[in-house]
Amino acid sequence: MLFIFLFLPVSLALYYLVDHGKREYILLAVSLMFYAIGSLRYVLLFCVAILLTISIGRSMSSIADMWRKKLLFALGIFLNIGLLGYYKYMDFAIISFNGIFDKEISLRNLALPLGISFFTFKAVSYLADIYTGKAKLVESPIHDALYLSFFSQIQSGPITRYNNMEFVGNSLFSDGVFRFLIGFNKKVLLANILGKITSEVFAAPFENFSISYAWLGSVCYSLQLFFDFAGYSDMAIGVSEMFGYRCMENFNYPYMTESVAGFWRRWHISLSQWFRDYIYIPLGGSRNHGSRFRVYFNLFVVWILTGVWHGAAWTFIAWGLGYWMVISFERFFNLPGRLEKRKVIRNLYRILVLVFINCQWILFRSENIVTGLRFIKRLFVCESNSLADIRTQFLIKDYFVFIVSAVILCFPIVSWIGKHLESKKKFHAVYETAVTAIVCVLFICALSFVVSGQNNPFAYANF
């Protein structure tokens, strides 16, 4: 609410009231203010990290000597990864060390700086793109600072690239507003409401479970996570466009996927592409290098890092390993390509993929691997529990509209209708008006949900 009725109007007013040339300064100041509000303890650290990264990046760009360039690049990477390692992984490392070597080193109990994982990845891509000469640096380093700190993207991405942070101008404003409204509706009306079911199921003791209850909780979590993160991304893209900047897409109906590998080409696209460009390809990518297992090793590294990036816990490592195994399996057996002509089996495989992703999200959410596996077991084997079955029926009845809407909106039905009506001008105009009106009405409804206390933080904000 503070964001919508204070931060956004003040930022927009300041931004559009000043001269064109000063707008990036205003946006940078506003972004730093946003960071200070969200992570007061670390705002100074954030500023220092930005300054050092830009200094190193700009120095690299002006140096011809390859060795000095390499040294600077290594220094920049070391600084940024070091910060991430210290704040995000130190306690995890201490716990693991204590466990393995039976020591009692005390934990640091450090609060996580806001969006540190996203910032680090942007900083690394910034440095790497300068190092490889891909980045076309603009004259003003303020633009670089804005790229690293832009408030709409700092909390949970998308992890845009320097070259993609393109200023287009005011023409994007109305698209941005529309996109923001859609994202807000997704977050509040779908993610938050499904989150109520999810929170209940994941907090319930296993003796209160039935198969139907476990499925309801896990499916709702899969949907919640999608609408939460996709909603955030829509809002981030929308806000960027309101300020005249394009922002890359982050989701493309991921649950429509035909394979697990395909899922990651549709889910958190900016992260997948980051790993592809800065880890997988530098490792050799899909090239064999004389050994057919090299590519699986490369995938292994990518997926371990993907897991670790999502969180400092063994559950995330197991989660990453799970994806590595299944994606390697798909690669090895050329799935789902070899099922091209077997429609039934292909669809069956598609369902299996969704079940696997659903199980993965359970692991992702669970406190530890054992709890996650116990939950997954209950999707298939569970003692009957009439109370849990009644509860499941009640929750489905109570949240029916939201669950069904969420499932439907996992597919591009709205844009499909729009496409089909494109040729019929009259109908298309009605369609456009209706969609806009619905989005606006739903926005007011969403505000009512927030005011009534039906709100919770972004699920992806802690990475």
Place this chain on the structure above:
Amino acid sequence: MIKEKGIKKLTAVLFVFFLFMGFWKSGSYNEIQKIADYLKQDMDQQETDDLVTINMLEKEFANQIWNRKKLINLNGKIARRLHMQGFYSDYGMYVIDGNYVVSPASYTTTDYEYSQTLGLKQFLDENGIHFLYVNEPVKYMDDSIFRKNFGVESYSNRNADMFLARIREEEIPAIDLRNNINSEGRNVKDLFYRTDHHWTTRAGLWATQIIAGGLNEYCGYAIDTSIYDESNYSMTEWKECWLGEQGRKLGVTYVGMEDYTEIKPNFQTNYTFKTSEEGEEGTFDDFIDEEVYYSDNDLYENSWHYSYKQKNCINNDVAYGKVLMLGDSYAQVTQPFLSLGVHEVDSLILRNCKDSFDLKNYIIENGYDTVVICYAQFMIGAHDNPSSANYRMFSFE
């Protein structure tokens, strides 16, 4: 395409207008100073409890948002349209037939409540003071409504059954008002507001008659309980005039408004209220703040239940008795009514007392002849949760 752009542009204009109206009407400009103060905080120097968090500011701001009540009502309307009975279950509220709001209770062993009550009884016995425990019902008499309708367990009645059985075994006199509801063939729903967890004024009067009977039976009183017959009271009724505490969270559009009855004795009364050293003379009317009924009624601010005040008092028309009523908010109506049959009635809500408060000393110093505990049955088990507002209600040490 051009038309699409036009619609989006119109949306953008409306959105910007909405943002700035929201900024102005919500008083967002006042928040700028608060945020500035928040940013000035020294995170490492200040005590954690003193730190202002952005969540605190956000919560505070949400309460002053432009058109807040309209938005809450809209939310209630949506929940009602979608027949969502458990939508507000994270506030501990479920809506059953007739827009009647109920709350489940967790299981408790009752060990804490039992040992504390037993300890108090022993202390009172040693000092020749009578003791009576009164169990006030909650809005449902059968825990299974939760199981059947919502698939969750509530233990409220079972907890009360267990606790009352245990204290009765120790020969502590106890009245369970649920038995009276059953024996009189009453419907518990008629005793409570739909949108509030409290009982109605009529139920309060009805319960007081039974409590007075209990004082006669167990504590050596001789109160003429016929003074509590409804025929001795004038009743002023308002239809659909207020919204209970539970209803405020759900929205009036969801559960609708509540009726109210003001009850005053037909007979003359003469009180001395212990509001000052010398005491203040008055009548029963002074227990009631009628401003609440006649002022501009803000549905989301005024609670008509609290128009009755608990006041330590001396009834100058009654010669006998000095009772300490350890109660809860149900006593808003029972304490004034009980005072009509007892010379002196003081009330105390333990959750409002400081940690250093010494109840036993207080009882002795004030020379009570009887201590009555009147607790809603959801107090049993409240001590299991340290963050509960009612955590200290059974702490009699």
